[in-house]
Amino acid sequence: MIDKKIQLNDISRPNLYRDVFPYTEFPKVSFESEPVQIDIPDDIWITDTTFRDGQQSRPPYTPEQILRIYDFLHEIDAGTGLIRQCEFFLYSNRDRKAVELCQARGYEFPQITGWIRATKHDFKYVTDAGLSETGILTSASDYHVFLKLRKVRSQAIQGYLDVVRSALDQGVVPRCHFEDITRADYEGFVLPFADELLDLAKEYDSPVKIRLCDTLGFGVPYPNASLPRSIPRLVQGLRQLGFPAEWLEWHGHNDFHKVQVNAATAWLYGCASANCSIFGVGERTGNPPLEAMIVEHAQIAGTNPKINYAAITELARYAQTELGFEISPNYPLVGKDFNVTRAGIHADGLLKNEEIYNCFDTSKLLDRPIGVAITDKTGAAGIKHYIESRYDISIAKHDPRVIEIKDRIDAEYEANRVSAISEDEMDEWIVQVFDGTLPPAK
Structure with a gap:
């Protein structure tokens, strides 16, 4: 046994804390009456x-x-x-x-x-x-x-x-x-x-x-x-x-x-x-x-x-x-869709001010602009955002061309589609409805 200021408890049988770790049940948490006070180091x-x-x-x-x-x-x-x-x-x-x-x-x-x-x-x-x-x-x-x-x-x-x-x-x-x-x-x-x-x-x-x-x-x-x-x-x-x-x-x-x-x-x-x-x-x-x-x-x-x-x-x-990593699309900060919204009401909010539904300036800090995934929940606002994110254009969400694309999307889901509309599909439809009037892509 080590003779020190703080004495080692050199027991002969292990203390497995069975009251905390019963093993056949989930582990338990117990509490003290007094909390520990925060003490953040000057440098972390x-x-x-x-x-x-x-x-x-x-x-x-x-x-x-x-x-x-x-x-x-x-x-x-x-x-x-x-x-x-x-x-x-x-x-x-x-x-x-x-x-x-x-x-x-x-x-x-x-x-x-x-x-x-x-x-x-x-x-x-x-x-x-x-x-x-x-x-x-x-x-x-x-x-x-x-x-x-x-x-x-x-x-x-x-x-x-x-x-x-x-x-x-x-x-x-x-x-x-x-x-x-x-x-x-x-x-x-x-x-x-x-x-x-x-x-x-x-x-x-x-x-x-x-x-x-x-x-x-x-x-x-x-x-x-x-x-x-x-x-x-x-x-x-x-x-x-x-x-x-x-x-x-x-x-x-x-x-x-x-x-x-x-x-x-x-x-x-x-x-x-x-x-x-x-x-x-x-x-x-x-x-x-x-x-x-x-x-x-x-x-x-x-x-x-x-x-x-x-x-x-x-x-x-x-x-x-x-490296073969499979990062989930919704994995925070780096997933493909971590800052992509699917809800039409959210897309409408993003168009008014992206801070409403984006947790920080992901474009500036992580080089990840916000995005909108196109589904039956996207709505005209999401389609408007999608077009403006790819082309140097400002367009109203009630523009007939936006509504035409929305009608195509709605028809897909009325036919029992369950997957999101792909970027390739959206890009093809945009080219079609704009019929040669698209400005240069960003």
Whole structure:
């Protein structure tokens, strides 16, 4: 047993929190009478796990594809440090080639970091790659310590500390991944282990970081929620122990549809860094979507004119055309139809002022002009908008040519059509009804 200011509870049998995680029922949330107070760090940012967790749910990227994604992340960041780091696997020749290609770019951001298991053997991959920081898997819950590692808490911590010390001896910043922290004994394991890490940070005069890993998405954002599921209390306790915000990072999963709000919650309560992957692709239900967290950051910290938000749209196009991503048409921010309206009354509102039905200037910020999908619900206003979006023309919604197209659309649906009218069909009809009088296309 480790004799520390905060005593490790070195129990002989695992605490699986069956009152919170009964397994044969949905997990439970309990609440405290006092809420945690918001404590937003002065600087908050994003890190990326596309090349690590993001590859655990799909075929591996080629080194060249990783390089192109890395270039996109750099283009979006535009030297701001918003996308501060990327983490890479280091085990295969393919992994190491990808690291070498990205290192050759010489970018300041995103910084290249590694990921290893808590073994001295794995640490050799970090030094061979010449990395200045690496993640180290340091599982925190008894589910992992007892049931996976087949150890007791003191044995697990000692093994973790040996590898952390090896990193510090080599001048490498260790980032300890507290796997499954939302099912861990906070007072009996998390804080004693974190306290040991603070001692090493003081001894070596070096940062020792913690990644709070919500491995199964159990974290909840509610200010009054109880441990071990409370994100506000998880972050607050580490801050009160002495960890600066910039040494703390959140890593979540979307098992309960809270992945984005949970990452933002970690920011709000004192964790400077949120770990993401492009379009949320990660193990099982995925990680916080990088593009969503970029926009979340803008809402909390302000829109930064230096950040290339429109490059998010370019990255989405690349992911779909070159990487085989299937992004749902209504997927927020980058889906084909995310800012396309189908309702006629909405189209009429857009014509009067697009702010009525568009959440922000998608054309300016994401290079995605608003659109109208043509169905039986579109109406004359939507047809007018469709024509004006493609041709340099201003036309009344009651113009006979608009009404003629509307009549054709209505006839399609009266004949039991269920699909939307395609762009090719609309463009053909427009040419026909305008009969050679169309101005040049935009």
